[in-house]
Amino acid sequence: MTDQDEQSALQIFNLILTYAGLVVAANREENGGGPRVKDEDDSHVVLIQTVLDRAMKKDCLVNEVFLQLIKQTTDHPEPNSRVNLRHWSLLALACSIILPVDKLVRKYLLSHLKKCSADFVTEEGKYARFAEKCLHKTLGTRRRQWPPSKQEILCTINRRLIYARFHFMDGQFHTVEFDPSSTADEVLKLVIQRIGLREGAQGYAIYEVLGQQERSLLGDEKVADVMSKWDKYQAAGGTLSRQSKHHMFLFKKHLFLDEYIDIRDPVEKELLYYQALCDLRSDRFPVTDMEAVMLCALRAQIELSDFTGEGDYRQVMQHCLPPRMLVNIHKDHVAMHHQSLIGMSVEEAKQAFLNLIQCWPLHRATLFDVNQTFTSNWPRSLWLGVDQRGVHLLEARTRNVLTSYEYDTVIDYTPSINHLLLITGNDKKQSKVILNTTQAFQIANLIREYNQVVVSNRFPVPDSAMPDQ
Structure with a gap:
């Protein structure tokens, strides 16, 4: 370790000792030395978030945190003591968030958990078995970007699944429990099962709604990470905090492919009806x-x-x-x-x-607000529609299709923070379209997802789906 990393490791260890109650933080003394329960819970959450946030920034600190926690949970003279169980709860939480980067440290951690899991008498053994379960679920998943949220911390240190509300277009919601390492695809299956949608239903997605913006979660994205981001934004204050006061998970249809829609399913029919109603009310139709x-x-x-x-x-x-x-x-x-x-x-x-x-040929297109300045023949404000047939540019709030590009003619689509670059045509002749939008990454991801199904799998698309120009 460098000297700077060593200092960080020492600070992290001091925070771990503070959380366990072995070191008293100066700012926690109140009312004669007795902290209020609410304040204690909040301070513990901040301590844990600080420990994991610092560790996640460097691989060597990730390894160091696990070695420190293994040391603190080895051969404790009082396995059921509050201090030991605090260390174990932190170790279980760490196993659900990050894993040691070094293979030897990871192997050492697994051996430590297996050894302690053989204890069926004390609470230590329960935590060890829970931590081992968390470790195996975290293996092979996408690395977390944010330290855990308050809700995730309180649930995991008590050996419980975390939970979240998933809202629907009709205003209803369902609360679903899942593992901290669960991906959006895994949670999506739980939601589908909960609402009684047919088994194997495809084309749905979980959306993150943050203020006025919504974003479909990537399949390998961890739902708990999104919840952590909301916590982080609110704690940071400022504009992001004000936007994130209105945040939720939204379940709705994402890919409108003929093969993915079965109107005979009463649940799907209900979902599609309310999604169409919402699009109409929000001026997207x-x-x-x-x-x-x-x-x-x-x-x-x-x-x-x-x-x-x-x-x-x-x-x-x-x-x-x-x-x-x-x-x-x-x-x-x-x-x-x-x-x-x-x-x-x-x-x-x-x-x-x-x-x-359904009388409108583009009724299944997902519409985005975009602006263009590359030609005076078109209005500045446009709609960009993406559906199973291709990409369409329309005059905003109208059915007037200005141009359409089938996926076979879309050569490239490059998103940036405020722009989307579309390159269309063929090897001999190409044209570029630059569109101003804050949803460029969402548009690019949707084009990619449709493209994978339509082009790569040669999904049959009826000619009637293409609007007349």
């Missing part, structure tokens, strides 16, 4: 005034049942349309169309709603 009236009438049939001459149609319209369209649609027209739907069941109304949405 262009409709004519007449279509808007019909969609509101169908929504009224779902909310109010059969026409009675009463009912708040203005509220129904607010649940269905973006604010800019409300001034163009008269509630009397909605009521008149609602009257024509007497006898239609809720399921029939939802099916009719989806049928009307």
